[in-house]
Amino acid sequence: MFEHFGLMDIWSTFKRYKWIVILIILGVSTVLSWKNIVNIGKDTESVYMINNADVKVSSASYYVEPLIEKGQGINDSKFYRLIPEDYIAFFNTDFFNRYVYDRITLAYENSYIVSKINFGEGINISSNKFTPENVKEICFIKNIKDTMMISMLCRSYDEKLSEDIMKICKDFIISEVDDKISFANLKFAGQTRRSLSPAQAAMEDWKNEEESSNIRTAPSKGTVFSVMKGILIPIIGVSALSIIVIILIAMFNPTLNRESDFCEYDIPVIGEIDYCTRKIGGEK
């Protein structure tokens, strides 16, 4: 098997089947690349379909006022800096998700809520699958760094929906959170409404700063890189497969490829000519 196997043999086999290999590479990679590009296009389309409308944001800010006892100094500032984290922790519980889910589904239909909310990167959730877990994509709360301020934010494609969700969040703070934290008081700082374009909404950092490792950027499904990836990977894959097949053919079906192959039986090569094609009329 390996007596007549070398680079020259592989190259000779490739030269013999070069047109077949090229056609297969072009054909298969064209089909696979086309499929990839169509899928990328569909994903991009679905992302931009949802993100076409302006995002309505309703936000509210609270100041966390620590209750300093008599005799306590301001030296416990490290402890006071952690108090806003306790308020934020309440909003990260399942209890909060359930609280908002129960009240918002009473006021609006599931299908309406799903249609007005972007659940991230073009994911379409059917109205049956809207769960309390999805509330995390609607409400965001964060502590402004090195301050005692908490910022709450609700976003959707419907202004009224955003405001109603914000109202529910405020009710939650007043009824469930404020009573339970005895060493601080929440003071309402103000509320505002905004309307952001899709590009502006994509650039906003909605989450808590400590959790903002995955900053939401504009949907990047249809970038040049992803398209090139979709084209190059099939080409490389099919080329590699073709090379493997050629190597196997060269290994198991050896051919005469050089002068030294004739010498095994002491047959001299008296001349080498280019493979000629048939000519009519007595010409060479």
Place this chain on the structure above:
Amino acid sequence: MVGFYKRYIARKQERRKQGYKYISNAIIKMCEEDNISPIGITSSIDKSTQKYDICRNICIEICENGRNVVLINADMRFNQSKNIKSYHEGFREISLVDFKVSELRCILKEEKDKGDIIIVNIPPVIVLADALEYAKVCENILLIERYSYSKYKDYEKTILLLKRSEVVISGAIACI
């Protein structure tokens, strides 16, 4: 770009001509110095060698060297001789009618007296059984093999068959 292609074609033709010249000189040497005639040309590949065209081109080259040459076509697979016109003086082509060994022997007997170089186009030995009989009639055999197409197994088989029949193999012509 066109000029580059033309130069490439011209170089290829020049190389081919050089190859044929070299082969024809070797055959002339075999015939005149070693007194070998006829010379059979066969192959181990069934097709894709253009064996007949190579035989014709060798004969034309021998003719251009001032020798007379006879090409006897014993390959019954392709009936090529009907449409070919020969523009070269001193080059004759004979095709077998019944494709029998006795017929070939008769033709060879007649042609040997004329003193021309005789080349016999024999079909591949491993494809047709009669080819071995034709090869036995010839004093020497040349093999035409094509790089990347001639399988090693077929080549070995051909040589074994010829050697067992006590046929002398003078050399090989390689097609690139």
